[in-house]
Amino acid sequence: MLRGTYESLLQAARLKDNDTGYHIERVNRYGSLLAQQLAGLPAYPQVDAEFLQNIAFLAAMHDVGKIGTPDDILNKEGPLEDWQRELMKAHTINGAYILASYPDPMARDIALRHHERWDGSGYPHGLAGEQIPLAARIVAVADVYDALRMRRPYKAPFPHEQAAEKILQGAGSHFDPSLAEVFRQHQGRFAAIYQDLAEGQSGG
Numbered sequence: 001m002l003r004g005t006y007e008s009l010l011q012a013a014r015l016k017d018n019d020t021g022y023h024i025e026r027v028n029r030y031g032s033l034l035a036q037q038l039a040g041l042p043a044y045p046q047v048d049a050e051f052l053q054n055i056a057f058l059a060a061m062h063d064v065g066k067i068g069t070p071d072d073i074l075n076k077e078g079p080l081e082d083w084q085r086e087l088m089k090a091h092t093i094n095g096a097y098i099l100a101s102y103p104d105p106m107a108r109d110i111a112l113r114h115h116e117r118w119d120g121s122g123y124p125h126g127l128a129g130e131q132i133p134l135a136a137r138i139v140a141v142a143d144v145y146d147a148l149r150m151r152r153p154y155k156a157p158f159p160h161e162q163a164a165e166k167i168l169q170g171a172g173s174h175f176d177p178s179l180a181e182v183f184r185q186h187q188g189r190f191a192a193i194y195q196d197l198a199e200g201q202s203g204g
Contacts, residue, residue, distance in 0.1 A: 022197050023146055024060045029193045030142035031059030031135075037182045046134060051106075055135055058107045062114045062139050065095030077153040089115070092124050109133035114140050119173045129176075137176040141167060141183055144174070149194050160191040 035055050038044040066074065069091050073084050080088060095111030102108065113127065113136035120128030132140075148163035158166070164187045171180035183190065 020063065020066070023150060024063065026146050026193055026197050027062060027139065027142045028056065028060040029197070030145065030190055031138050032056045033186060033189055033193070034138045034141060034179060034182055035135075037186060043178070044134070051135075054104050054106050055138065058104065058110055058135070059139050059142065061095070061099060061107055062110050062143060063091060063095065064098055065091035065093065065111060067098075068094050075153050079154070089123050106133070106135045109136050110139050112136070114143055116140070117174045118176050121173075132176075137179055141175050141179050144170070145183070145190055146194070160187070160194070164190075 032052070032055060035047055035052055038047040039052060041047070069088060073080065073088055076084070092112050092115055096108045099107040099111050110133075112124070113132050116122035116125070116127045116132045116136060117140075118129060118132070118137075120126050145163055145167055148158040148166055149160070151157040164183075167175065167183055167187075168180055171177040175183075
């Protein structure tokens with residue numbers, strides 16, 4: 001019953017913006033792929049069967065807070081003004097609020113923390129390193145890769161090679177370096193997921 005409620009929220013996000021719907025699906029698949037590579041590694045004892053099952057659904061909830069972000073900000077051509085940028089950033093707080101009653105804290109962690117950065121320069125709270133929950137660190141890689149690949153009103157799509165280079169350049173600053181290395185090893189599968197769910201995008 002509860003999961004059905006949150007699936008309805010995802011459907012609302014898809015209806016709000018068709019591109020966002022495909023982005024949600026791709027991020028879910030990228031996140032599952034990254035998590036699967038960590039399973040069984042001594043450094044990641046928390047990545048058990050339950051973790052894999054949960055992230056396979058909850059990665060899709062990362063941007064649920066954007067339901068409350070005005071369309072004219074989401075789709076603005078050109079850079080946002082400062083006040084618009086702050087309103088956009090608030091989707092993390094809004095998402096955590098929406099997911100506050102979800103029984104697994106991973107849901108709130110992902111929504112609230114997926115824009116935190118490994119070096120502490122992210123938002124909303126400037127967490128650094130392993131202060132950032134693992135699920136949110138995974139979704140950060142998935143989300144940025146897909147955002148780079150997408151055509152948006154304010155940017156042209158990046159081809160896979162350019163997007164992958166950006167991820168690898170961000171290792172140790174934007175991204176958990178261990179996860180960036182997993183991405184490097186499996187980047188071809190990221191490209192395949194994007195192509196499988198591209199739906200009119202033309203990132204190359």
